[in-house]
Amino acid sequence: METKCPVDAKCAAEISAMLTPPSPLQLQEYFEEIISERKCHGIEVKQDGNLSKGVYATMELKEGELILKDKILVGLQHVPNKLDCLVCGYCFQFIESVEYQIGRKLYLQSLGVPSCNGCDEGECSSSSSYNKACLPEGVIEALMNGELVLPYSDKFPLPSTVPCPGGCQEAYYCSKSCAQTDWESSHSLLCTGERSESLSIEALSKFIQHATETNDIFLLAAKTISFTILRYRKLKAANADRSELSLLLEAWKPISMGYKRRWWECISFPDDVDRSDDTAFRMQIQQLAFKSLQLLKAAIFDEECEPLFSLEIYGNIIGMFELNNLDLVVASPVEDYFLYIDDLPDPEKEKAEKIARQLLDALGDDYSICCQGTAFYPLQSCMNHSCCPNAHAFKRDEDRDGQAAIITLKPIRKGEEVTVSYIDEDLPFEDRQALLADYGFKCRCNACLEQDPNKK
Ligand SMILES: [Zn+2]
Ligand SMILES: [Zn+2]
Ligand SMILES: [Zn+2]
Structure with missing residues (x-):
């Protein structure tokens, strides 16, 4: 029932007022304000004839330009x-600190708390790879209380x-x-x-x-x-x-x-x-x-x-x-730390690896897990999908928090719509359409129009 x-x-009555979509004027005012508050470059939000929103270029944009850092609403x-x-x-x-992040994770693993790869499908793997015996006594505690400082961790201050x-x-x-x-x-x-x-x-x-x-x-x-x-x-x-x-x-x-x-x-x-x-x-x-x-x-x-x-x-x-x-998604400094150690020239590498290698073995495959969650980004959510997008969400090395960064993938003309791909755009036509159906639309981008087997 x-x-x-x-x-x-x-x-x-109140609910119906709350669920009435905003008028074009309200929408325009709201997004103008948001754009002026954020680090944005050459974009605006417009409504098309069917009252659906889109993001458009207000100037010529080059390939590889950062056009938006969008803050999280929730x-x-x-x-x-x-x-x-x-x-x-x-x-x-x-x-x-990198030490605390590593120590905390090893500590939770030692308690038998399963670790999660954070995959959407919920394929959680318990950390059977953890082997406490491979770490000297007291290392986890020393990592957590700051007594043990790892070589080169000062390159990754938190x-x-x-x-x-x-x-x-x-x-x-x-x-x-x-x-x-x-x-x-x-x-x-x-x-x-x-x-x-x-x-x-x-x-x-x-x-x-x-x-x-x-x-x-x-x-x-x-x-x-x-x-x-x-x-x-x-x-x-x-x-x-x-x-x-x-x-x-x-x-x-x-x-x-x-x-x-x-x-x-x-x-x-x-x-x-x-x-x-x-x-x-x-x-x-x-x-x-x-x-x-x-x-x-x-x-x-x-x-x-x-x-x-x-x-x-x-x-x-x-x-x-x-x-x-x-x-x-926020990349993990723990992953960056171990990659840095791996890239060191000898003999520095050999020296640093004495302790790093043991920690890496204890952490197992999950050492590089990034921060994963769900958020609502007001401006990014206005960007429409295309299977041949001209922009993408991409975190550069300096983007270390939850804000979304949108970078152009090719030159964009003034007035052209800025699009991103909601899915893996390299999938075949049928698979893409099936995935996009979950978003509630049928893609009519140039790639789809061309590849549609039913096209006239
Ligand atoms: Zn609280
Ligand atoms: Zn498409
Ligand atoms: Zn903060």
């Missing part, structure tokens, strides 16, 4: 990846760790400013520490546990709701005379710009489920979302923001992440 959420009916490090990488909870750069101001010992930051910004933008409501501003830490812990066991996309949805509530409260404090709905719509504005549909309607159908079970599968997903929402409601409900706790809005927020599917 279809899940009915009472808030959907009670707040129907982002999340995947739960299993937290065991492999310690990163700032706000900007996602690696923190503390910012020291700042703990969460709420005292949860779960979120860590690269700086006081990241800690404060995260606290004010979403974490204060989602912190399980003693200074948490949630209604109940116990209820919040239940929500987090459910999300961790089922789908960590719920944690990202909770961040989005918390972000909107906190924006609402700030706006209300400054504009006491405005109506609740107009303040809520203003608080919701950044999220309103993203293309969205209900999660259970747009989720890609898993390969291992019989196609004839489509309806049952989608209802199960809807039920799962409802269960998660009720747990979240018990933890952070705010009556003035009630529409945010409707299944309709919750489903659309998660659907927005599903459809925009933007990966958050």
Whole structure:
């Protein structure tokens, strides 16, 4: 049976206002502001005739130019990846030290915590490769407490760790400013520490546990709701005379710009489920979302923001992440460190490898795992797909945090659309179309028009 959420009916008018796509003027104003805040170069966001957004060049662009560094609106490090990488909870750069990153990972491995390659398909491999016996006594402790300094690790300095101001010992930051910004933008409501501003830490812990066991996309949805509530409260404090709905719509504005549909309607159908079970599968997903929402409601409900706790809005927020599917990736300084050692000339290499080789063996194949998560990037999400793209998301050596960097792949003319590929564009036509169907469209790029076997 279809899940009915009472808030959907009670707040129907507010929900419909929140889900009405922004007008071309609102859209233009919003993105002009975003572009002026970010490091952007020669691009603008425009709507085409079908009201779908696209990014266009406002000047001639050369090949290899950085055209955009896009900040994360809301982002999340995947739960299993937290065991492999310690990163700032706000900007996602690696923190503390190369030694600490290695020591922490070996320590968690020695406890038998399985490591995860972070692959989308969930092919998690337990670290059977770990062999504690190959490391001298006390090395892990010395790496973690700073007594053991690895040769050449000063070439890979990392910012020291700042703990969460709420005292949860779960979120860590690269700086006081990241800690404060995260606290004010979403974490204060989602912190399980003693200074948490949630209604109940116990209820919040239940929500987090459910999300961790089922789908960590719920944690990202909770961040989005918390972000909107906190924006609402700030706006209300400054504009006491405005109506609740107009303040809520203003608080919701950044999220309103993203293309969205209900999660259970747009989720890609898993390969291992019989196609004839489509309806049952989608209802199960809807039920799962409802269960998660009720747990979240018990933890952070705010009556003035009630529409945010409707299944309709919750489903659309998660659907927005599903459809925009933007990966958050930050390269690991641990990988860079070992590559550096490997590239050293002898006799420096031989000397450095005495300890490095043992650590590398103990870490096994997982030594190079990067930080992986999901994030919503407001501008990158406006970029349309092409199987022959003229730009791509590419992290240069200096891009060490969660921001997305977009670089041109070929010269782009003024007025031309800037496109990226959502998939591996080297796949055959049929495979590409199948993958793109998950994004809800049929590609009509030049490559597809040419390769379509049904073309007239
Ligand atoms: Zn940071
Ligand atoms: Zn906290
Ligand atoms: Zn195509």
